[in-house]
Amino acid sequence: MSEAGAAMLDFAQNHLDLFGLPSRFDMDVAALEERYRTLQSAIHPDRHASAPETQRRLAEQWAGQVNEAYRVLKSPLERGRYLLSLHGVDALAPTQTSMPAEFLMQQMEWREELAEARGDHAALCRLEQALQQEHHGLLNALSSQLDELGQYEVAGETLRKLKFIARLEEEVGEAFEAW
Amino acid sequence: MALLQISEPGCSTAPHQHRLAVGIDLGTTHSLAATLRSGSAEVIPDERGASLLPSAVRYCAGQPPVVGQDALAAQTTDPLNTIVSVKRLMGRAFQDIAEAAQLPYRLLDAPGMVKLDTAAGAKSPVEVSADILRTLRTRSEAVLGGELTGAVITVPAYFDDAQRQATKDAANLSGLNVLRLLNEPTAAAIAYGLDQGAEGTYAVYDLGGGTFDLSILKLSRGVFEVLATSGNARLGGDDFDQRIYAWILSQTGAAQPSPRDMRLLLAAARDAKEQLSDASSVPLALALGNGQSVDLVLERAAFEEMTRDLVQQTLLPCRKALKDASLSLQDIKGIVLVGGATRMPCIRQAVAEFFGQAPLTNLDPDKVVALGAAIQANILAGNQQTGDWLLLDVTPLSLGIETMGGLTEKIIPRNATLPVTRAQEFTTFKDGQTAMSFHVVQGERELVADCRSLARFELRGIPPMVAGAARIRVTFQVDADGLLSVSAREQTSGVVAAVAVKPSYGLSDGEISRMLSESYQYAQQDLQARSLHEQLTEANRMLEAVAAALASDGDLLSAGERQAIDTLMAALTEATRGSDAGRVKVCLDNLNAGTQVFAGRRMDRSIRHALTGRAIGAIAA
Numbered sequence: 001m002s003e004a005g006a007a008m009l010d011f012a013q014n015h016l017d018l019f020g021l022p023s024r025f026d027m028d029v030a031a032l033e034e035r036y037r038t039l040q041s042a043i044h045p046d047r048h049a050s051a052p053e054t055q056r057r058l059a060e061q062w063a064g065q066v067n068e069a070y071r072v073l074k075s076p077l078e079r080g081r082y083l084l085s086l087h088g089v090d091a092l093a094p095t096q097t098s099m100p101a102e103f104l105m106q107q108m109e110w111r112e113e114l115a116e117a118r119g120d121h122a123a124l125c126r127l128e129q130a131l132q133q134e135h136h137g138l139l140n141a142l143s144s145q146l147d148e149l150g151q152y153e154v155a156g157e158t159l160r161k162l163k164f165i166a167r168l169e170e171e172v173g174e175a176f177e178a179w
Numbered sequence: 180m181a182l183l184q185i186s187e188p189g190c191s192t193a194p195h196q197h198r199l200a201v202g203i204d205l206g207t208t209h210s211l212a213a214t215l216r217s218g219s220a221e222v223i224p225d226e227r228g229a230s231l232l233p234s235a236v237r238y239c240a241g242q243p244p245v246v247g248q249d250a251l252a253a254q255t256t257d258p259l260n261t262i263v264s265v266k267r268l269m270g271r272a273f274q275d276i277a278e279a280a281q282l283p284y285r286l287l288d289a290p291g292m293v294k295l296d297t298a299a300g301a302k303s304p305v306e307v308s309a310d311i312l313r314t315l316r317t318r319s320e321a322v323l324g325g326e327l328t329g330a331v332i333t334v335p336a337y338f339d340d341a342q343r344q345a346t347k348d349a350a351n352l353s354g355l356n357v358l359r360l361l362n363e364p365t366a367a368a369i370a371y372g373l374d375q376g377a378e379g380t381y382a383v384y385d386l387g388g389g390t391f392d393l394s395i396l397k398l399s400r401g402v403f404e405v406l407a408t409s410g411n412a413r414l415g416g417d418d419f420d421q422r423i424y425a426w427i428l429s430q431t432g433a434a435q436p437s438p439r440d441m442r443l444l445l446a447a448a449r450d451a452k453e454q455l456s457d458a459s460s461v462p463l464a465l466a467l468g469n470g471q472s473v474d475l476v477l478e479r480a481a482f483e484e485m486t487r488d489l490v491q492q493t494l495l496p497c498r499k500a501l502k503d504a505s506l507s508l509q510d511i512k513g514i515v516l517v518g519g520a521t522r523m524p525c526i527r528q529a530v531a532e533f534f535g536q537a538p539l540t541n542l543d544p545d546k547v548v549a550l551g552a553a554i555q556a557n558i559l560a561g562n563q564q565t566g567d568w569l570l571l572d573v574t575p576l577s578l579g580i581e582t583m584g585g586l587t588e589k590i591i592p593r594n595a596t597l598p599v600t601r602a603q604e605f606t607t608f609k610d611g612q613t614a615m616s617f618h619v620v621q622g623e624r625e626l627v628a629d630c631r632s633l634a635r636f637e638l639r640g641i642p643p644m645v646a647g648a649a650r651i652r653v654t655f656q657v658d659a660d661g662l663l664s665v666s667a668r669e670q671t672s673g674v675v676a677a678v679a680v681k682p683s684y685g686l687s688d689g690e691i692s693r694m695l696s697e698s699y700q701y702a703q704q705d706l707q708a709r710s711l712h713e714q715l716t717e718a719n720r721m722l723e724a725v726a727a728a729l730a731s732d733g734d735l736l737s738a739g740e741r742q743a744i745d746t747l748m749a750a751l752t753e754a755t756r757g758s759d760a761g762r763v764k765v766c767l768d769n770l771n772a773g774t775q776v777f778a779g780r781r782m783d784r785s786i787r788h789a790l791t792g793r794a795i796g797a798i799a800a
Binding site (some may be wrong): 037038039040041043044045046047048049050051052053054055058059060061062063064065067068070071104135153173177 | 283358399400402404409498501558559569571595596597598599600601643656658659700720721723724725727728770771772774775777779781782785786788789790
């Protein structure tokens with residue numbers, strides 16, 4: 001079939017399809033970066049600098065689309081959220097507020113620890129390590145819930161936990177700065 | 180004006196026809212232009228052989244402005260009409276200028292941007308910058324022997340939208356076609372990276388006369404990816420001069436000096452600072468206009484003590500950029516120094532201590548930015564069709580919208596890779612609300628009052644609904660120049676409002692055209708002729724581009740589609756033989772519209788090719 005008659009690439013297509021990557025949470029980051037560079041090398045407006053204006057404008061739009069897709073796929077949290085949205089789950093919707101009591105208790109303990117650790121470098125390091133471990137565990141859980149078990153509602157809860165942890169880690173980072 | 184020559188469309192696509200393009204570093208202290216000649220970037224010197232043009236402009240009544248060394252020489256004899264360091268005033272309102280009292284000018288509180296009162300009338304910083312750019316354009320065209328296709332103009336990475344827009348306005352005013360606004364540290368990285376064949380993650384520490392930038396870039400197989408940028412748009416070598424100046428005043432007990440003495444002292448302070456890069460002490464002997472004389476010795480140690488906090492201020496953006504890029508010091512393979520102020524030993528030492536390694540200084544810090552810009556200009560002018568490297572830059576400051584209670588809702592975060600488009604939905608506050616006003620701001624603070632106000636616009640004609648029912652989608656788009664445009668659309672009714680963000684502090688289109696008609700170069704020249712010239716240049720460029728596209732991808736069109744494009748091209752070619760700018764514009768727009776589908780198919784093909792190429796590579800690996 002001639003290209004003239006071929007279906008056009010869909011501008012709003014799935015981020016993963018755009019990057020030619022499988023629809024999985026587990027991601028080969030090196031491959032993602034490589035494809036990002038390959039795509040930008042083909043479509044970036046600078047590569048179409050002497051093309052007709054319409055094409056330059058199109059290049060600008062495509063480049064923006066590729067940047068957005070890359071931003072989402074690069075971040076595990078955003079990638080998980082995106083994959084869930086493809087399965088019809090809006091994991092971080094404002095209505096999604098329920099959390100297991102156990103996690104909320106743990107969360108409160110960490111917050112107290114953080115409040116007490118301000119100015120105490122060793123304590124901040126300990127807290128940081130604990131959070132990193134939790135973060136890592138949640139990512140593993142998310143990966144198996146999304147890629148192996150197909151438990152999307154459960155994965156949504158894992159994602160919300162991850163978001164909590166990420167925010168806490170940010171605050172720990174700020175406490176280090178202030179120190 | 181000279182008649183323009185237009186070649187036959189078929190002949191104008193000669194692939195080796197070299198288009199003249201320059202990179203321009205429009206600096207606080209000095210400016211320069213560079214171009215690519217036989218594969219390497221070179222600075223374009225003036226007729227005296229000097230490559231750096233002092234960024235000084237002197238205005239005398241009824242005469243064309245004097246730019247450069249001759250203006251600088253007059254700064255003590257004619258201080259009020261000789262403007263230096265105008266870059267610090269670009270895109271700034273009168274009340275933004277904290278150091279107004281230390282500036283030896285008559286500043287005018289004009290609406291929008293501040294103005295300077297001179298013997299040749301009130302001058303906007305945009306006009307002063309345009310005079311500097313015009314000098315460089317004339318110099319470049321004389322040396323290169325022809326009209327420039329365009330220029331890449333560099334700006335500090337930390338410049339906000341108003342400062343970028345002001346720079347672009349200045350370039351347009353000077354008659355330059357702006358191919359791109361390029362961030363200074365990024366330009367330096369291009370020159371450095373291509374010169375040294377560097378790979379890995381580098382920091383560019385750029386301390387200029389009036390601005391400080393710190394950018395972190397990843398150089399990987401021809402892709403220059405800016406990971407994060409930070410800085411301070413009000414910190415530079417000038418501030419070091421000010422410290423010496425203040426010290427001299429405190430030592431001599433002099434009262435507020437006259438504008439003339441102020442210039443004399445500031446020039447002496449700069450000299451002393453430069454000498455202290457090599458000498459351990461420097462004598463300061465001056466005779467002031469009021470009869471007082473200055474006879475002092477400044478030790479390097481004392482200088483470093485009085486400027487220590489300025490050096491420290493540059494380290495905060497270093498930390499911020501590393502944090503934003505999620506990198507630690509160990510990840511940085513090298514630090515490139517840019518800007519004349521990085522010659523100070525105290526800067527080199529502070530950078531070495533902070534990063535734990537000696538900075539790289541093998542390229543001239545005064546020229547490296549213009550050289551990098553020249554390389555990018557060559558590509559964007561279309562001289563290098565298949566460039567083997569690509570630049571991915573970021574926006575330095577977050578962009579957002581004011582919401583209830585004077586809070587900023589960020590829509591595009593800082594360090595987002597360009598070009599970027601992001602949308603967010605807002606809703607009405609009151610029942611039956613039919614209009615909504617938007618206040619676009621830039622900055623990192625939560626309160627709108629602490630951010631920079633960029634523009635205000637309104638969306639009207641929203642159908643009356645209960646509060647919270649309307650869905651207004653606000654889209655922010657930042658192009659590859661780092662310039663923002665904003666649009667708003669009510670989703671249920673389709674009512675649209677859009678603004679190209681002309682910053683509140685910027686110049687209106689009316690002001691620009693008034694400046695154009697007033698400026699010396701165009702005073703006698705018919706503005707219509709200029710408009711025709713611009714249309715013809717654009718038409719020529721378009722005809723060339725379409726012909727080239729047809730030559731390489733003509734197979735994407737059916738015979739009928741091809742015929743339609745050929746007809747539109749013939750119409751445009753015909754129009755360019757006449758002198759009706761309006762008609763050229765209509766034919767140009769028709770050709771643009773008529774090649775839309777073709778453009779889409781070509782993009783499609785290049786994406787497919789990219790992905791296929793990758794797939795083959797993956798199998799081979």
